[in-house]
Amino acid sequence: MSTEQMPSHRQQPTLLEAVAELEAVIATGDDERFGPALGLVGGLFGSADPDQRVAAGPRLAALLPDAPPFPRSHLAMVVGACVEHGADPVACAGPVLAGLRGALTGAELLVRRWEETGGGPLPDPEEDDPAEAHERIADPALLDEWHAHLAVIGWWTLHLWQQAAWAVYAHAPVRTEARASGVTEALVELIGRYRGERHDLRGLAHLALMLDDEPLLVLDRPTGTGYLLRMSGLSDTFQLHTLLADVLIGGGHLPGPRQDPEVVALARTAFLDGRRVIATGAFNLVAPDGSWLWNEGTPSDVPVLDGVRTLVLEPLPYERSWSAGRFIQEVPGDLRLERVLDPAEAARRLALTVPGQSPAEAFR
Known part of the structure; x- marks a missing residue:
C-alpha cells in the first residue's frame, strides 16, 4: 500500500x-x-x-x-x-x-x-x-x-x-x-x-x-515582660496558644510547665495519625482592651496597637484542654522569637493595656 x-x-x-x-x-x-x-x-x-x-x-x-x-x-x-x-x-x-x-x-x-x-x-x-x-x-x-x-x-x-x-x-x-x-x-x-x-x-x-510573616508583640502581665515574635501559617488560636507556650515557657522566658513535644510538633509540621492527642492551656489570651481572645478564633483576631498585633498573657482563670493539631493540616505553622523587650519598653507597652475581663464579663 x-x-x-x-x-x-x-x-x-x-x-x-x-x-x-x-x-x-x-x-x-x-x-x-x-x-x-x-x-x-x-x-x-x-x-x-x-x-x-x-x-x-x-x-x-x-x-x-x-x-x-x-x-x-x-x-x-x-x-x-x-x-x-x-x-x-x-x-x-x-x-x-x-x-x-x-x-x-x-x-x-x-x-x-x-x-x-x-x-x-x-x-x-x-x-x-x-x-x-x-x-x-x-x-x-x-x-x-x-x-x-x-x-x-x-x-x-x-x-x-x-x-x-x-x-x-x-x-x-x-x-x-x-x-x-x-x-x-x-x-x-x-x-x-x-x-x-x-x-x-x-x-x-x-x-x-491566615497571616504570614506577621509580627506579634506579646506582653506577659504577671512578669511585666515583653517579646516580639513573628508568626506564619497559623490557622487557629489553639495553634498559636501552643506555640506561645513552647517558645516562651519552653525557651525559659516565662515560668510554667513545658508543652508536650508531640503537641508542639503537631502545631508546627507533624500530621495526626488518627490518635487524639491532648493539648493544655498555659495562659489566658487577652486583647489590649481587656477582652478575651478565644482559642476557637484565628490569630487575625489579635488587634493591632501602635502598628503591631499585640497580645497580653494573663493567668488561666480555669484549666483548658483541646485536641492538638493544626486546623489546616496542609500548611505548616511557625512562631519564632525575634527579641526580648527591654524592661522600660515592656512597661510602656503594658501601660497601654487594661487587665482582662472577669470570667463573668467574658461569658456575657
Missing part, C-alpha cells in the same frame, strides 16, 4: 493547543462549543507535561470572567488543578476569588429567597433540578430572572468555587495580596453571612485569614 493510500490519523493536541482552542471559543462567544472545548482541556490535563500545566493556569484563569456562567466553575477547578501542579497562584487568584465572591452572593440570595417562599429543605445540587429552584425563587415582584439565575448558579456551583479558591489561598503570596486589596475581608464577610448547611466554609475562612 502506498503512503497516499494509508489512512491518516490526527495527532492528539497538546494541552496548550487545547487551551488555545478554548480561548478561541470564548472569543467568539460560542457557548455551545464551550463544554466540549473545556472537556478536551480536562481530558489532556493528566497526561500533559508539567511545564504545560504551569503555563496553562494563568491563561485559563484569564478566561473565567467571560466563560458561560454555569460551567465557569468547572473551568475554575481546572485552574485550581494547574496551581496545585505549579502554576503561578497569584496570576490565577484574582478571577478565581472573584468567582467565589459571585457564588457566595448567589448562594446567600437563594437561601434568603427560599425562606421567603416557604422555607423547607434547601435544594440538593446533586439530586434536585436547578430549573425548579429557579422557578420557585424568581418572583418578578421581588427578583428579576437574571438574579434568580445567578442565585441558582451560585448555590449549585459553590462547592466547586470553594475548592478552586482553596488551591490559590493555600499560597502565602495570594493570602497577602488578597488581604491587602480587601478581597479577603469581603469574602470572609460573605462566608459569615452564609446560612445554608450544604457547604462547610469554616476551613476556607480560616485559610483566607
Whole structure:
C-alpha cells in the first residue's frame, strides 16, 4: 500500500493547543462549543507535561470572567488543578476569588429567597433540578430572572468555587495580596453571612485569614515582660496558644510547665495519625482592651496597637484542654522569637493595656 493510500490519523493536541482552542471559543462567544472545548482541556490535563500545566493556569484563569456562567466553575477547578501542579497562584487568584465572591452572593440570595417562599429543605445540587429552584425563587415582584439565575448558579456551583479558591489561598503570596486589596475581608464577610448547611466554609475562612510573616508583640502581665515574635501559617488560636507556650515557657522566658513535644510538633509540621492527642492551656489570651481572645478564633483576631498585633498573657482563670493539631493540616505553622523587650519598653507597652475581663464579663 502506498503512503497516499494509508489512512491518516490526527495527532492528539497538546494541552496548550487545547487551551488555545478554548480561548478561541470564548472569543467568539460560542457557548455551545464551550463544554466540549473545556472537556478536551480536562481530558489532556493528566497526561500533559508539567511545564504545560504551569503555563496553562494563568491563561485559563484569564478566561473565567467571560466563560458561560454555569460551567465557569468547572473551568475554575481546572485552574485550581494547574496551581496545585505549579502554576503561578497569584496570576490565577484574582478571577478565581472573584468567582467565589459571585457564588457566595448567589448562594446567600437563594437561601434568603427560599425562606421567603416557604422555607423547607434547601435544594440538593446533586439530586434536585436547578430549573425548579429557579422557578420557585424568581418572583418578578421581588427578583428579576437574571438574579434568580445567578442565585441558582451560585448555590449549585459553590462547592466547586470553594475548592478552586482553596488551591490559590493555600499560597502565602495570594493570602497577602488578597488581604491587602480587601478581597479577603469581603469574602470572609460573605462566608459569615452564609446560612445554608450544604457547604462547610469554616476551613476556607480560616485559610483566607491566615497571616504570614506577621509580627506579634506579646506582653506577659504577671512578669511585666515583653517579646516580639513573628508568626506564619497559623490557622487557629489553639495553634498559636501552643506555640506561645513552647517558645516562651519552653525557651525559659516565662515560668510554667513545658508543652508536650508531640503537641508542639503537631502545631508546627507533624500530621495526626488518627490518635487524639491532648493539648493544655498555659495562659489566658487577652486583647489590649481587656477582652478575651478565644482559642476557637484565628490569630487575625489579635488587634493591632501602635502598628503591631499585640497580645497580653494573663493567668488561666480555669484549666483548658483541646485536641492538638493544626486546623489546616496542609500548611505548616511557625512562631519564632525575634527579641526580648527591654524592661522600660515592656512597661510602656503594658501601660497601654487594661487587665482582662472577669470570667463573668467574658461569658456575657
